[in-house]
Amino acid sequence: NAGVTQTPKFQVLKTGQSMTLQCAQDMNHNSMYWYRQDPGMGLRLIYYSASEGTTDKGEVPNGYNVSRLNKREFSLRLESAAPSQTSVYFCASSEVQRARFNEQFFGPGTRLTVL
Amino acid sequence: AQSVTQLGSHVSVSEGALVLLRCNYSSSVPPYLFWYVQYPNQGLQLLLKYTTGATLVKGINGFEAEFKKSETSFHLTKPSAHMSDAAEYFCAVSDRETGGFKTIFGAGTRLFVKA
Numbered sequence: 248n249a250g251v252t253q254t255p256k257f258q259v260l261k262t263g264q265s266m267t268l269q270c271a272q273d274m275n276h277n278s279m280y281w282y283r284q285d286p287g288m289g290l291r292l293i294y295y296s297a298s299e300g301t302t303d304k305g306e307v308p309n310g311y312n313v314s315r316l317n318k319r320e321f322s323l324r325l326e327s328a329a330p331s332q333t334s335v336y337f338c339a340s341s342e343v344q345r346a347r348f349n350e351q352f353f354g355p356g357t358r359l360t361v362l
Numbered sequence: 363a364q365s366v367t368q369l370g371s372h373v374s375v376s377e378g379a380l381v382l383l384r385c386n387y388s389s390s391v392p393p394y395l396f397w398y399v400q401y402p403n404q405g406l407q408l409l410l411k412y413t414t415g416a417t418l419v420k421g422i423n424g425f426e427a428e429f430k431k432s433e434t435s436f437h438l439t440k441p442s443a444h445m446s447d448a449a450e451y452f453c454a455v456s457d458r459e460t461g462g463f464k465t466i467f468g469a470g471t472r473l474f475v476k477a
Contacts, residue, residue, distance in 0.1 A: 287371065290467040292464060295464065350408050353406045355405050356405055
């Protein structure tokens with residue numbers, strides 16, 4: 248039982264390059280999330296997928312796209328990377344039911360540097 | 363809209379001393395509240411959560427938090443700090459206005475433990 252896995256762990260891009268961050272969970276959770284973490288700003292939600300087949304914007308979606316490939320996998324794509332997207336990216340998953348709490352399980356993160 | 367404020371970006375305590383990390387929230391509906399811990403170069407892990415019922419919540423590693431509705435607070439405490447408690451701690455509120463799919467995180471408090 249690996250929980251939430253993310254690839255790659257580290258990545259360096261040049262401005263304008265594209266890349267996809269991969270995330271997978273083996274807990275059969277319905278909901279998945281992508282966050283970015285920047286110093287002094289906590290975690291900010293980029294996109295989330297409440298269930299397979301749906302995606303919605305979070306707090307900071309500009310410059311990103313997502314794909315919920317199946318129930319297990321949720322990818323984040325940067326089409327044209329910018330230095331402002333240098334950050335640590337976390338994927339998370341949870342089992343959400345209405346009127347039930349929303350505990351999230353996090354992956355180990357991807358450290359992305361855009362030069 | 364819901365929000366979370368953590369007072370103090372850095373807290374330093376001596377080993378064996380009381381740990382107190384402060385968190386205040388705003389919410390127009392009864393909140394679900396969480397504390398997560400992040401060790402260096404890792405993802406976040408759930409420490410404890412409040413949903414309904416008893417307002418004093420016990421978590422892992424000897425931590426506990428008390429939900430005080432009148433003060434809109436959910437402060438995290440531990441009677442005696444250990445060196446292994448050094449980490450960053452995040453208070454979070456689950457956005458029940460959107461069915462719990464979004465979690466709003468505070469900016470984090472880094473805890474230092476001195477020998």
